[in-house]
Every structure is written in C-alpha cells, then in structure tokens.
Amino acid sequence: MNMRLCSVLLCVAGLSFAGQTKTFKIDGMEIIAMQDRETSMPNKIFHGAPPEEINEAVPSGKSPASINAFVVKTEKHRYLIDTGMGTDMLLQNLRNAGVKPEDIDVILITHMHADHIGGLLRDGKPAFPNATLHIAKEEFFYWRQANPNIKQIANAYLKQTELFTYGEDLPIVRAEQTDAQKTIGVMRKTKAARIIDMTDDTFQGRDASGHTPGHTVFESNKMIIIGDLVHSAALQFNDPNICAQFDMEMPKAVKSRRKFFDVAAETGKIVLGMHLPFPGIGYILKDEGDHYSFKPLDIKPEETIEKQNKNDN
C-alpha cells in the first residue's frame, strides 16, 4: 500500500466528511457519483514543472480535489467503479442513492491504492456479495506481493474475482462453473462465454499504467473512467507533464495521461475521474498547443439529457 498516499490524503482531507451523492441520467444510463470525502492536493506533491509555474497556477497552494467512486446503471448491469477509502461512507452513500450492496453485480477497480479498494470488505467479508470483482492481472499480482492487506481481499473475493487482460470485454461472463473452478488460480483455464464487442452495457479495461503497474482506464461506448490519471484538475489538464508524487513511474504516467486525454477529446465521451472535484464528471477538451481543459458536466443531478454537447458554452 502506498502509505504516503494514505497519509497525505488523510492529512489534507477534512473539509467535509459528510459524503455526498449526485445522480445523473444521461443517454439511457444512470451515473451516481459518490464522494467519500472532499480533499485537496498541496502544490509540493507535484513534479514535472518548475515550482514557480505550479505556484502561479494554484496560488492558494492546494488544488481542490475529491475521493470519488461511481455507480453506473446500464440496462443489464449495476457497476460499482472503485470503492473509496472505507465501507462505512461507501455504504451510506449507496443507501442515500437507493442502491443496495447486493444489487451491485460488477465491480471494476482502477488500481489497488487504499483510497480505491477500502470499501471492498465489511467485517472481513465481501461488502458486495453478488458482485464479480474485476482487476487487471498486472495490478493484482503486483500488490499481492507488495501488501498483505491485498491477500485478505483476494481471499474474501476468491470465488468472485476475474483478473482481466487489457482489451478484454468486461464484465467477463463465464459458463457454469463448479465451486472448485471458482478460484483465481484455475479460473483462467475455464472457457468464458465471451461478449463480442464493447457496448453501452460493457467496458474494456485499457492499459493506463504508470500511476501503478496495472492502473486501468475503463472505456465503454459512452464513457471513459480515468481513475487516477489526474490528481489536480487545476494543474494537470493544462500541463499533462505534471505528476503527483503518487505516480510510481512518472514518464509512463505522463504517457498514459496524454493518451487518454486525446482519446477523451477525440471521442467526446463523458469522463469520470476519481480525484476530480466532486462530482468528477465532464468532458476533456484539447486546447491550443500542448494543453487540455476539463469541462464539468453542466446539468443538474436528476435532470435527464439525451446527449450533452461537449462544445456547448
């Protein structure tokens, strides 16, 4: 576990512990943004640009940020994407949004830092008994070695975990399995009843490594979930070369950030970010030169739109 990350997040957090949820109905889907806590990211944790540039861009010394998780309701699935720092706030947020833990059938994990997997267990057991947990192979195997807590999660979810390869259609749906087959070790040997293409109901996990060895961006026909590509919206859209100190391999993190900023800008898909200021939903625009900007979704929660035009305003 990145303890430095935990302590920084805990130290700088504190503006709000209440948690909040916002529900958006967009293009036949429902997206519920859930805030674990509001936080801020101090200038000193960012590298890759001269300190003067960083201080000029964020004169207050702290970028507004958040710890977000999302529920995405499609026709066929109830996705939970990341789980925040702990079960209490997550379950309360879900309750507030009218979602029962047992309703969640797919969990997608962008990476295994504490502020993304903290809500998976309740009293040592899966908090989401009917969900299949999807994690990139690279991410899972790295952290299983690096952090004993991961073993606890792995054991609890042993019979309901799918370790995916980048580019696979998610959720992975398998034919009937025996109990013995429902383990991480043998699962990959059983034949999956595979979905053919990415649809409104499915995601694909994309290689966005750099922040962590198996950091994943999830993309569907309609949205791109960027995980921890951005820790400071105020700094990193304008200058994607800037990395937070939490990025384990900074040059790779920069490459991933640019790649998915481009994908998001070119496709105009809705972007969801785990540390973008709450509710963390909007569009990425390509600006002049080597710069990007983030345009938050400008509809009210509960307001239904068919298609938000990214070029509005």
Ligand SMILES: [Zn+2]
């Ligand atoms: Zn994070």
